[in-house]
Amino acid sequence: MPLITAHLSISLDGFVAGPEQSEQNPIGIGGMELHRWHIGEPGSDADRRMSDRVMAPRGAYVMGRNMFGPVRGDWGDSDWRGWWGDEPPYHAPVFVLTHHPREPIPMAGGTTFYFVDDFDSAVKQAVAAAGDQTVTIAGGASAVRQGLQRGIVDEIMLNHIPIVLGGGERLFDGVPRLKAEPIEVAASPLATHVVYRIERT
Numbered sequence: 001m002p003l004i005t006a007h008l009s010i011s012l013d014g015f016v017a018g019p020e021q022s023e024q025n026p027i028g029i030g031g032m033e034l035h036r037w038h039i040g041e042p043g044s045d046a047d048r049r050m051s052d053r054v055m056a057p058r059g060a061y062v063m064g065r066n067m068f069g070p071v072r073g074d075w076g077d078s079d080w081r082g083w084w085g086d087e088p089p090y091h092a093p094v095f096v097l098t099h100h101p102r103e104p105i106p107m108a109g110g111t112t113f114y115f116v117d118d119f120d121s122a123v124k125q126a127v128a129a130a131g132d133q134t135v136t137i138a139g140g141a142s143a144v145r146q147g148l149q150r151g152i153v154d155e156i157m158l159n160h161i162p163i164v165l166g167g168g169e170r171l172f173d174g175v176p177r178l179k180a181e182p183i184e185v186a187a188s189p190l191a192t193h194v195v196y197r198i199e200r201t
Contacts, residue, residue, distance in 0.1 A: 004154050005136045006136065007136070007156065008141065009034035009159040010160060012163065014172065015167065017140060018165045023070040026070055028168045030165050030168075031165070033165075034163075036161075037051075044189070046193060050157070050193040057091065059126075059131055061093070061135070061136050062122045062126050062143060063096050063137075063139065064142050065097055066140050067138065069083065073100065086108050089111075091110040093126065095122040095126050096115050096116065101115060123135070123147070137153065151176075157194070159192075160194065161190070161191050178198060180198055182196055
């Protein structure tokens, strides 16, 4: 069984996306503040090191539909292919959770998006595709939460951002009791990065 990891940036009040998510604000009002350490800022050595860790090669990914894009419901005639342009940064199979079937989308650089209607099936397919490489649940909150609820996440990196969003989408709602051991910590003015090993209780 490969290592299963997850990573999310999280506000001081526990939100990984701000309120009122939309195509104009895909991670909610104020949500981009959670990612300044990783996108669009020079950053510190700690930020760059953790960004490199996030972007390190993986065997496969699982991703929620909201992270893949803003289209809701049936795909209809949408030709949406993700936020990342012609060559997404994943370079591996990505299993996108959705109740609406869609043909796989092969992209440049080795990424193929597969559309799966069940979390457990998506994880099973990701594990099979990854072989002995790491599987990462890339987000958003609902996908990572399902992994935590099922007790399958071995490690999670949380980038703790010094802001309060006041609303939005929480990560830990509905997650049963768990303990996490910090195994790596790095800090900058933009974020405190903590890699936790999940302890089963």
